[in-house]
Amino acid sequence: MNPMTIKNNKHNAIKLSRIIMYVVLILFAFYYLLPLYVMLVNSLKPLDEIRGGGMLYLPSLWTLEPWKSAWSTAQIGVDPSGLKPYFWNSISMVVPAVFLSTLLGSLNGYVLTKWQFRGHGIVFGLLLLSCFIPFQIVLIPMARVLGIFGLAGTTSGLVLVHLVYGLGFTTLFFRNYYAAFPTEIIKAAQIDGAGFFRIFWRVLLPSSGPIIVVTIIWQFTNIWNDFLFGASFADFDSIPMTVALNNLVNSSTGVKEYNVHFAGAILAALPTLVVYIVSGRYFVRGLMAGAVKG
Amino acid sequence: MASLTINDLHKSFGSVEVLKGINLHIEDGGFLVLVGPSGCGKSTLLNIIAGLEEITSGEIQIGDNSVAGLHPSKRNIAMVFQSYALYPNMTVSQNIGFGMEMKGVEKSVRATSINKVAETLQISELLDRKPGQLSGGQRQRVAMGRAIVREPEVFLFDEPLSNLDAKLRIDMRTEIKRLHQRLDSTIIYVTHDQVEAMTLATKIAVLKDGCIQQFDTPYEIYNNPNNMFVANFMGAPAMNLIEGKIVKSKNSFEFEMKDNKGNVVSLPTSGIKSLKNYVDKIVILGIRPESINDLDLGSKKDSVVRKVIIDVVEPAGSDTFAVVELGEKQIISRLNGNSRVSAGEEVDLTFDLSQAVFFDIQSEERIR
Amino acid sequence: MKNYLQLWVPKIVLAPSFALILVFVYGFIIYTGYLSLTDSRMLPTHEFMGWGNYSKLFGLRHWKIAVNNLAIFGILYIVICTAIGLLLAIFLDQKIRAEGLLRPIFLYPMALSFIVTGTAWKWFLDPGIGLESIMHEWGWESFEFDWIKNRSFAIYTVVMAAVWQSSGFVMAMFLAGLRGIDGEIMKAAQIDGASGFRIYKRIIIPMLRPAFLSAFVILAHLAIKAYDLVIALTNGGPGRSTELPATFMYSYTFERNQMGLGATSAIIMLIMIFSIIIPYLYSELRSENQS
Numbered sequence: 001m002n003p004m005t006i007k008n009n010k011h012n013a014i015k016l017s018r019i020i021m022y023v024v025l026i027l028f029a030f031y032y033l034l035p036l037y038v039m040l041v042n043s044l045k046p047l048d049e050i051r052g053g054g055m056l057y058l059p060s061l062w063t064l065e066p067w068k069s070a071w072s073t074a075q076i077g078v079d080p081s082g083l084k085p086y087f088w089n090s091i092s093m094v095v096p097a098v099f100l101s102t103l104l105g106s107l108n109g110y111v112l113t114k115w116q117f118r119g120h121g122i123v124f125g126l127l128l129l130s131c132f133i134p135f136q137i138v139l140i141p142m143a144r145v146l147g148i149f150g151l152a153g154t155t156s157g158l159v160l161v162h163l164v165y166g167l168g169f170t171t172l173f174f175r176n177y178y179a180a181f182p183t184e185i186i187k188a189a190q191i192d193g194a195g196f197f198r199i200f201w202r203v204l205l206p207s208s209g210p211i212i213v214v215t216i217i218w219q220f221t222n223i224w225n226d227f228l229f230g231a232s233f234a235d236f237d238s239i240p241m242t243v244a245l246n247n248l249v250n251s252s253t254g255v256k257e258y259n260v261h262f263a264g265a266i267l268a269a270l271p272t273l274v275v276y277i278v279s280g281r282y283f284v285r286g287l288m289a290g291a292v293k294g
Numbered sequence: 295m296a297s298l299t300i301n302d303l304h305k306s307f308g309s310v311e312v313l314k315g316i317n318l319h320i321e322d323g324g325f326l327v328l329v330g331p332s333g334c335g336k337s338t339l340l341n342i343i344a345g346l347e348e349i350t351s352g353e354i355q356i357g358d359n360s361v362a363g364l365h366p367s368k369r370n371i372a373m374v375f376q377s378y379a380l381y382p383n384m385t386v387s388q389n390i391g392f393g394m395e396m397k398g399v400e401k402s403v404r405a406t407s408i409n410k411v412a413e414t415l416q417i418s419e420l421l422d423r424k425p426g427q428l429s430g431g432q433r434q435r436v437a438m439g440r441a442i443v444r445e446p447e448v449f450l451f452d453e454p455l456s457n458l459d460a461k462l463r464i465d466m467r468t469e470i471k472r473l474h475q476r477l478d479s480t481i482i483y484v485t486h487d488q489v490e491a492m493t494l495a496t497k498i499a500v501l502k503d504g505c506i507q508q509f510d511t512p513y514e515i516y517n518n519p520n521n522m523f524v525a526n527f528m529g530a531p532a533m534n535l536i537e538g539k540i541v542k543s544k545n546s547f548e549f550e551m552k553d554n555k556g557n558v559v560s561l562p563t564s565g566i567k568s569l570k571n572y573v574d575k576i577v578i579l580g581i582r583p584e585s586i587n588d589l590d591l592g593s594k595k596d597s598v599v600r601k602v603i604i605d606v607v608e609p610a611g612s613d614t615f616a617v618v619e620l621g622e623k624q625i626i627s628r629l630n631g632n633s634r635v636s637a638g639e640e641v642d643l644t645f646d647l648s649q650a651v652f653f654d655i656q657s658e659e660r661i662r
Numbered sequence: 663m664k665n666y667l668q669l670w671v672p673k674i675v676l677a678p679s680f681a682l683i684l685v686f687v688y689g690f691i692i693y694t695g696y697l698s699l700t701d702s703r704m705l706p707t708h709e710f711m712g713w714g715n716y717s718k719l720f721g722l723r724h725w726k727i728a729v730n731n732l733a734i735f736g737i738l739y740i741v742i743c744t745a746i747g748l749l750l751a752i753f754l755d756q757k758i759r760a761e762g763l764l765r766p767i768f769l770y771p772m773a774l775s776f777i778v779t780g781t782a783w784k785w786f787l788d789p790g791i792g793l794e795s796i797m798h799e800w801g802w803e804s805f806e807f808d809w810i811k812n813r814s815f816a817i818y819t820v821v822m823a824a825v826w827q828s829s830g831f832v833m834a835m836f837l838a839g840l841r842g843i844d845g846e847i848m849k850a851a852q853i854d855g856a857s858g859f860r861i862y863k864r865i866i867i868p869m870l871r872p873a874f875l876s877a878f879v880i881l882a883h884l885a886i887k888a889y890d891l892v893i894a895l896t897n898g899g900p901g902r903s904t905e906l907p908a909t910f911m912y913s914y915t916f917e918r919n920q921m922g923l924g925a926t927s928a929i930i931m932l933i934m935i936f937s938i939i940i941p942y943l944y945s946e947l948r949s950e951n952q953s
Binding site: 182184185187188189190191192193194198202203206207 | 344345346365366367368371372373375376377379380381382383392393396397440444
Binding site: 018021022024025028029031032033034035036038039042050051053054055056104107108111112115117121123125126127128129130132133134135136137138139140141142144145163164165167168171195196197221224225226227228232242245246249250258261262265266268269272273275276277280 | 668669671672673675676678679680682683684686687688689690691693694697706746749750753754756758760764766767768769770771773774775776777778779781782783784785786791792795796799826830883886887889890893894897908911912915916921924925927928929931932935936939940943947
């Protein structure tokens with residue numbers, strides 16, 4: 001075989017493997033997009049069209065009725081109120097919880113890296129471990145405690161729950177970030193006469209942009225998507241979106257309006273999807289920071 | 295400006311004692327350099343002077359006041375860090391003025407001081423920039439500006455030149471020396487670079503393992519080292535340390551070394567009294583490379599000529615360093631820059647023993 | 663005097679979070695553990711019954727099904743996610759032109775709630791209107807895909823949905839790991855004559871050990887906690903065939919008024935997770951301290 005042929009064969013082999021790679025990647029892309037596509041497409045069809053089959057086909061009759069129904073008139077629980085009130089329940093739960101857990105997490109991370117004391121390792125270890133507990137283990141006592149404090153079934157109760165169980169992660173994120181922040185800058189600020197809070201406010205926090213974004217995205221996604229706590233501790237006034245969606249979809253009475261279900265599912269997914277699309281890089285960074293610890 | 299006095303200072307971290315009885319005094323306007331290998335405790339000592347670490351026992355006085363227990367911002371000190379430690383989110387102007395802001399000084403007064411300092415350091419055009427937009431040398435000057443504007447009694451420098459490249463380091467070294475002369479300030483300076491120590495200091499404290507090995511002027515430290523560690527640490531290339539025996543000869547003593555053929559090479563000693571206690575014992579001779587050269591000194595007192603074999607030649611421009619074999623030992627000599635020796639040659643070199651020093655082989659202390 | 667204040671302020675700032683965690687996490691764990699030793703039904707009682715609940719639990723058919731399902735689900739979930747994640751990461755690392763587009767597509771399912779995922783897949787897997795009916799329409803009449811309604815196969819549908827949700831995330835972890843590998847190692851291997859496949863097998867994949875470990879820990883922990891997905895997808899059914907410890911705990915505690923047993927099952931879940939997490943965290947913190 002002459003060298004040119006060998007070279008050509010190798011060249012072709014490489015080309016072939018690259019083609020296979022692209023094919024595989026595109027197939028997987030379809031695999032990931034398919035359910036979303038199915039939901040989207042079928043949420044825009046009238047019910048008889050869905051029942052007639054053809055799940056993959058574009059609507060022959062485009063309609064926004066399922067969306068309107070999912071938002072404002074679908075039967076969820078007792079009232080035919082649609083998902084709107086539950087959407088706002090979620091918002092009023094998520095916003096304070098994200099804000100408070102991020103704020104506390106940043107202060108904790110600051111203390112644990114720049115003001116270390118004896119036993120700080122244990123404190124951090126316990127906080128870190130709390131990220132991994134199965135939430136089932138706290139359901140019973142939490143239900144009791146919320147009842148005792150009159151917070152059962154309220155949004156404030158849910159905010160407390162999400163605050164507490166988010167502290168581990170937010171502290172972890174800030175702690176790792178601040179560990180990499182040069183301690184000499186803190187020393188310089190001390191010499192300049194700045195105290196604990198002034199150093200935090202004037203020196204550390206202004207440089208914390210990236211990790212604040214990561215933390216907020218992570219917390220927002222996890223809290224918005226939570227189901228277990230919502231299902232266990234919420235009442236009519238505070239049921240979040242995920243629980244409402246499940247009620248909508250799994251209600252066994254009457255006709256199954258698939259198109260409304262799909263519209264509802266997309267509505268429930270929209271906030272976190274939008275956050276993800278807008279800030280994808282930070283989202284990944286958050287996953288990395290939380291997962292590949294340290 | 296003020297003096298600094300440290301009395302019997304001890305510092306332990308848990309059960310590990312890092313500073314073991316430090317005694318120092320630097321007068322008002324002096325430039326004290328703390329020098330030593332990593333881990334010797336020099337940075338800890340500086341942090342203690344600054345108030346960033348607590349004392350385990352002992353006293354520190356700045357001027358006439360004892361400062362133990364005082365917060366760093368209340369000690370009238372200023373510090374320049376190895377990494378400059380500039381506030382990343384603030385402009386140069388805000389960085390320099392931050393200390394005044396914390397004290398509550400009015401904005402207009404602050405601005406005047408900042409501008410004055412910026413002019414002195416030639417960074418006036420950088421006032422609105424952030425640290426991330428500056429070069430290493432510029433950041434260094436901003437860090438100095440932040441320190442100067444505090445008008446402290448003592449300046450503390452923690453290895454400020456370590457992060458700079460070689461040429462910039464020499465330029466900045468001169469800046470710091472100029473600063474010292476202009477402001478007549480008391481400076482405490484930490485470095486591991488003994489060249490910096492020699493060129494900048496009025497007094498040097500050589501530290502090892504938490505103890506001061508010698509506290510003296512640069513001249514004394516270089517020419518009159520207390521022990522082998524100081525002798526070896528200061529000076530580049532390092533002092534040659536050679537083992538040999540003291541023998542009696544005529545009116546004085548001679549230092550004998552063996553070579554690998556069994557021949558004896560001897561060098562005269564220059565009237566060191568205590569050597570009489572070491573006759574027929576092994577001691578260490580310390581002789582600096584510049585005392586071994588190819589100059590013709592005629593019959594200068596305490597100089598002898600010996601034959602050596604050249605091993606490696608290192609031309610360095612103004613000088614040529616040659617590693618030579620004398621007896622069994624390889625030592626470094628400093629020859630004229632125009633020297634034309636080559637490896638393997640046997641040449642005559644002059645040994646000037648007027649500056650030679652001797653050390654006890656066990657205690658490593660100087661034999662005087 | 664100012665110095666003393668600085669000594670206490672940090673601890674005071676940290677204290678609320680620490681107190682909250684102590685009470686609401688560790689305190690609650692102890693309380694649930696205590697409950698698991700009592701004969702609580704609808705409400706907590708204080709009738710101590712020692713390990714009775716535990717022996718009862720292990721004798722229950724429902725529990726055995728749940729644990730069995732967890733094993734099947736967990737192993738398949740971890741293995742398939744890792745395999746897919748690794749494959750996609752390696753491919754994406756080959757300077758693919760559309761990487762910027764593909765990566766977000768692979769990852770977006772992680773942004774969704776498990777409820778949404780369950781909903782989407784539920785209909786896709788439904789024989790009447792999902793994949794099976796599509797295949798029928800396309801002419802493949804004999805195609806059968808009623809796993810979701812099939813007691814023996816329903817658990818595998820949970821696997822499918824879970825893999826869809828998490829494999830992108832595993833891919834991102836491996837991709838980060840691959841990108842952290844010094845390119846010069848590849849060059850050295852090429853000079854040594856190793857082919858592409860060999861380089862991966864002998865050099866790169868072993869270097870990804872930390873990523874494998876992290877992926878395993880995260881996935882195992884998600885598998886043990888898996889609740890939302892099952893509820894949305896199958897609600898534990900048909901019958902109990904997709905019961906998992908998490909759904910068991912919830913139904914026994916809140917629906918069947920067997921609080922003692924529910925608490926016991928939660929403790930078992932905790933032990934399972936901790937036996938993986940604690941060694942992992944310990945070794946991570948140790949190596950961080952050393953470096």
